[in-house]
Amino acid sequence: MKKTSISSRLSVMFVLCSVLMLSVYGLYLRSSLDDSLTKQMHNELEFRANLIAPWVSSRASPEAWKRLDNKLTNLVEAEGGRVKYWIFDADSTVLLGDNSLSDASQIPSTSGFTRTPSDSELSSDRYLYTTFTSFDGENTTLRFVVSIDSTAYVGTLNEFTRTLILISILGISLVALLGFAISRMGMRPVQRLSSQAEKLEAGNYDQRLDTTNLPNELQALAASFNGVLDRQKVAWQQLESFNADVAHELRTPLTNMIGQTQFGLSHKHDIAELEEILGSNLEELERMTSIVNDMLFMSHAQAGERATQTSDVSLKKEALKTVEYIEPLLEERALDVEIKGDAIACIDCRLFHRALANLLGNSVRYANPKSTILVSITMDASDVFVSVSNEGEPIDPTHLNRLFERFYRVDSSRGDSRTHHGLGLSIVKAVALMHKGDVFATSRDGVNTFGLTLSINHPNQMENSILTKK
Ligand SMILES: Nc1ncnc2c1ncn2[C@@H]1O[C@H](COP(=O)(O)OP(=O)(O)OP(=O)(O)O)[C@@H](O)[C@H]1O
Ligand SMILES: [Mg+2]
Known part of the structure; x- marks a missing residue:
């Protein structure tokens, strides 16, 4: 597995956290703005509908109807075609208004506020539709529809979304950089500790890590490391004294053997004397063999060998x-x-x-x-x-x-x-x-x-x- 530094891991975690937070926050902001823009369009449509409604309700004569037609045409022109008005009769026939909303059946028959009817080409329009009765002597049910072009609102929303994404990307990059820098800074005591450990010289068993000025989290680590060094020192001292002991124990029989052999070679000896020297040397050799065997036996046990012939x-x-x-x-x-x-x-x-x-x-x-x-x-x-x-x-x-x-x-x-x-x-x-x-x-x-x-x-x-x- 590829090894990554703690700093880069931390900065990846920071980035993931900020992506999560900014996404939630951004989505919330966008949906709030969407809601408030929609509300604004609704208000605008309601305002216009309320303005016109008395005119429609009080349609009593062909002249009044004509006046209403002129008024609506003027209003549409005054707003540059951004707002449009239609009046349909009960059979969905356009009584007033242009032909862009030819199929009034797509508009719900109850009153309400809707997006563009599904198959309309005027995809960005919003509609407010109301149903009311005209007192023209016959109590005719009329449907009054006002639409507003939502392009400007959608543009605002898209612009806001783009800005939000840009700010988020910048924010995340900043978090990544700062997160990396901060974690590098936080890891500095670890680096100092590791460079201290690197400087420990082989063979110098009195060196210890300096635990002063270390953050709490590293105090325990450094203390444990020093504990290991303490134990190493004891083990090393034991090994040293063991080596000295082995050398000492083997030196005596070896010195005896050398002395006896030199004595044997220095003069002419009869067979009996030579046999005695050889016998004594054999004793020393047996003693040495027994020491060596004992040490081998113990080192096997120390290495974890277990009794088998049980x-x-x-x-x-x-x-x-x-x-x-x-x-x-x-x-x-x-x-x-x-x-x-x-x-x-x-x-x-x-x-x-x-x-x-x-x-x-x-x-x-x-x-x-x-x-x-x-x-x-x-x-x-x-x-x-x-x-x-x-x-x-x-x-x-x-x-x-x-x-x-x-x-x-x-x-x-x-x-x-x-x-x-x-x-x-x-x-x-x-x-x-x-x-x-x-x-x-x-x-x-x-x-x-x-x-x-x-x-x-x-x-x-x-x-x-x-x-x-x-
Ligand atoms: N029963 C005991 N009473 C008093 N001292 C003892 C007793 N058993 C061991 N010792 C002490 O422990 C030491 C170590 O004993 P150990 O058996 O390891 O070595 P040793 O008897 O001297 O030599 P080896 O066992 O190798 O012949 C002895 O030298 C002695 O000082
Ligand atoms: Mg003994």
Whole structure:
């Protein structure tokens, strides 16, 4: 579709409005003038009819009739033939007047005012006709007709119409021009705003649109735009720190590998030593592969990938399997696990195990020794909630909100940072996303709880999932 500017659209709308208004107004004026001209002709005819009527009524003798004939002829001549008179008898025979109105039967028999009788050639004439009785001894019914040439009136009306059309065209053109100019003026703040936006430099995340002096209508737009820039800044900062984190996490294993390889090449080593170097390098490579795989997994979830291999399972049963898997770690720290509640939900078991293993793995690391880790499974109308709680050091709220970010750790200087990269909770979040769910974390009364929700209604879940609460 062809794009048109708002200014030209507005000016077209102005023009349409003025065409409508002027047409209505013009038609009204024209019809008023037409009415008043017709009334004027009517009055003129009435005046003449009233003047002559006594003469016709009192026709009593042939002399009087003759005098009337002369009078009418004089009157017609005096007005240059503009006004004409006829008198017909009851048989429509012309008694007085010329032959231009030969067929009196076309004139209505009652009294009235009419346009030209339909088949008359005197198309522009108006007629006034009256019927009255002549007291000539026989009470003869006569029809008296007066006509007036309406050419002058029609000319006035046509002239007025032409002037009206001309004025309307001029008015509409003026409205179009002014409408365009006014809307251009009105759109100026938009143009200023867009040129401001154009000047925003790539990479400078502190620039904002200047909202002072903007009209009210644009304030909200500019504020929303600035809001987008704020969010872009946060996203950009996250991306920057993410890049730095990735580089940092990969640099350590790479440095180790380079150091070990250089050491291996610097001297002659026996096979056992070389095997040890290769083994250590393999470990570093495996660590790097695991980081890269985790990041790929999360980017797929972020891009909207959903869990596909779903089936109806008891979450309690699946949780028990995961607990079995980490049994040795639990024994090592003399920890217990209790699973409360259950729900049958349609989930991807592999992803669920992965998320729960990460949550349990963290709890095992951070729980107070000899305490009990609680796995709780609850549900509401739309979601299943799976949480893992353990007694441990309280977590500061500033950290709590960021722990699900990639590579974020409360204390990255901890000794285990070589094997723990701060990706576990981000993977839990990715699993929640793939089930159209979310994550949550609380730290209250010495108990830290981390968990995820799994939406009952996510597209890949079977609608008839039976969910029970125990
Ligand atoms: N149960 C918990 N108690 C206290 N702190 C926790 C708990 N779970 C997670 N954390 C904090 O959240 C951080 C991020 O956890 P996350 O699982 O993402 O990474 P990680 O365990 O350090 O490394 P990875 O999971 O990649 O091995 C942890 O480093 C820790 O500081
Ligand atoms: Mg972890």
